[in-house]
Amino acid sequence: MTKNIPKAYEPAEAEKKWYTWWEKQGLFQAHPGSGKAAYSIVLPPPNVTGSLHMGHALNITLQDIIIRWKRMQGFDVLWLPGTDHAGIATQNVVERHLAEQGKKRTDLGREKFEQIVWQWKEKAETDILNQIRRLGCSCDWSRNRFTFDDGLSRAVREVFVRLYQDGLIYRGEYLVNWCPRCTTAISDLEVEYEPTQGKLWHIKYPLKGSSDFVVVATTRPETMLGDTAVAVHPEDERYTHLTGRTVILPLMEREIRIITDDFVDRKFGTGVVKVTPGHDPYDFEVGQRQQLPIVKVIGEDGRMTEAAGRYAKMDRYEARKGVVADLEKQGLLMKVEDHSHNVGHCQRCETVVEPLVSTQWFAKVKPLAEAAIRAVKEKQTVFVPENYEKIYFEWMHNIHDWCISRQLWWGHRIPAWYCPDCGEITVAQEAPEICSHCESRSLEQESDVLDTWFSSALWPFSTMGWPDQTKDLQVYYSTNTLVTASDIIFFWVARMMMMGLRFMGEVPFRTVYFNGMVRDEHGQKMTKSRGNVIDPLEIMDEYGTDAMRFTLAAMAVPGTNIPFSVSRMAGYRHFCNKIWNAARFLLLNLEHEEPVTEEEIDELWREENRLEVEERWMLSRLQKIISDTNENFEKFRFHEASNQLYHFFWHEFCDWFIELAKVNITSHDVRKQRRASRVTAYLLETCLKLLHPFIPFITEELWQQLPHLGDSLMIAPYPVAHQEWVDLAVEKQMGGLQELISAVRTARAENNIDPRKRVPLQLLCNDEHQSFLQSQLHHLKNLAQLDQVEFVSNLERGGIRVQGVSRMAEFSLILDEVIDVGAERQRLIRQINRFETSVQQLQEKLQNTEFLHKAPEQVVADARKRYEEVVEQLRKLKEKLNGLSRP
């Protein structure tokens, strides 16, 4: 047969070809009316801020692996894709972009700015979706969604209105985290703390009507301008005499009281603390408890307010300097110490966050959290790895109200309208014509938008058409699995749990698999400044998508980060090439055109002597790998599944099976050739099926070239193990043969015998082994490069010999040229040393009566058997060594 198959796999063309074809054939589509069991995953929507990174590549690959596996298992799968409008992040990216052109959003106005962001979104979304396609992902593109599209926006309004009506959303003036650069409130989660080397200023606050004073310690002296009290611990005996007295706030000359409160840490500073309810979360709480006035001295722009007196309009850090200098001048600065403390930064722009009092919208999530905790406790949703449960519970139990309003332009505008006439608020899904309280017609909509995570929280059901009762919701909700990065467990997973339970009455997903973070090969975070960022597109171009996917899967150990190694990926590109060439060999020798069925193989299996030993062995081993792979998938052990398949394909199927089967596959005996190539085709096809979820392109490309049933490997049935094809006896026999061949090869290599030279061999073994080896002589000769093989009752000692031992037989290689006796001696001594260690260990074990009594029978029996074998081999090796000394 003349076939022209390239020697190396070229991914680029195959990837493009098959992806387009799969999509065109509609193979990615879900069929809710099919009546088949459903399996669904919603894609964590990437932000439309830019392009995908390795973290996305990992996350998306793992989902595709699961989805392809389930699809092949016959499920009606839905993998629903989409993107996230990512409010603050996208607004910032676009603003930076505008800044490069010397423009500001405020110059453009809200409407114009929104238009520009939409344009940005269109471009970014297209890029992202194409990147997902490049990864080979089999998402149902007909259901692609966007968190800010009409349907999802409607769901957002519905949820907002219902939570408001249920009293779970309220508006009020509280202390929030404020980013002076983004000029918006942000939630607690959006603040990132960094240990910072700062100072601790000790300031004297004079007591009213006395020359005495108290000393307070603070890390933020500028906030003293807003102090409305000084506090000590109620049980702090150093200060009991001061309770209730008044101090004069320096610089402001304001009279403030000395109060007591449990929150004071007696060990911090002097044990006397200033209380600034307007700019510190703890102080705010004290202020609420003790009804202290709030003085807001720092404004939304990070500059001091009028309330800061002569510091007004100064930047907060300028003000700090000024305050310190003035205190010093007045002799009120007692001392300054170095002090390390955590400073909160805006997650999106790294500006130091300012806690300040502001009117915002909040969601009361505690009641929702209770149901979400229960659901995980009851295992309605299972976390993989399990230890994320703890992290989740910890956060959920201590959950605080969620600040959901943002002073941004890009996002879902809060569906609340203010009435200037009566001052009341109307909250509604659609813009109301009149005020629901006074029927005034001059309503104004809230200008704030919602936290972007508010809409993400609805993703599992809003994407399926909620609040309408759709077929998709009915069939695919709850989704089966969520695959997500662990760093958004609170931002996203926890909130989806709460919203899903609240509005759907069911958990949003049955399993949450947390994937690790992709790091560089030394475990370092990939950052632009380190210059170690790997772009998935670039490496897909260079190594192929399949190689990248396989690498990610092979390294995806649950609960660990992934130190992505390019050299390792190169290894997996070689693996792809290995698959290519194994298939190439078979295809070049394949004479039949009809697909091979399981029935056909089963028939051969049942018939006595129809299959060669290596065929029975390989089929038997295949069953083990099939059941292991399915089991590993069930447990999300992708690294185990991929590593096992790698080893099986390369080191069992290629290194041994194909080498053994070669004779028959290339035989001129048509009957033999045909059977061998059909069995091999079956084995190869099964391997391609097993590997398809990991490496979809190369497997489809090769499968299409094999005679096959069905249109695409994508929808071929995933292999299921046949227990009746497991033949442990034949596995043992093959093991013996392999060991003997390896022993001969080692003996040859260590004696530098020309690998091409065929050498005669003598074998000494028992009758049972002899009859087996006799039947496998052709294999022995081929794989160990042997000439004549002779069974003897005594190994000849004369002449030039290299001798060796395996479990099945002793052997002697008969050479006609001088060997390196010294090297051979060394080799034997090394082997003897190894065996002696084993003998010693086993001896100790077997002399231990406790072991004999308490260990399971099987373990003891195994140890005994192994001991006998090892002792026997050791004896033989020693004999060889002695023989070697003789001339």
Add this chain to the structure above:
RNA sequence: GGGCGGUUAGCUCAGCUGGAAGAGCGCCUCCCUUACAAGGAGGAGGUCACUGGUUCGAGCCCAGUACCGCCCA
């Protein structure tokens, strides 16, 4: 301050229910044998961080110590 994870070959990491220490890359020797040199055959290299405990048996379980990393406050 509280919690979690890690420490196994030169490097990066596996090791799932405790029962003969593994992979990839790198290194050494030989071989371009008509599937594959992106290949084949063989080889070197490990007190599984430390201390104690449980067990017939510990890389794996328990306690403590040291160092590294992450999360929360």
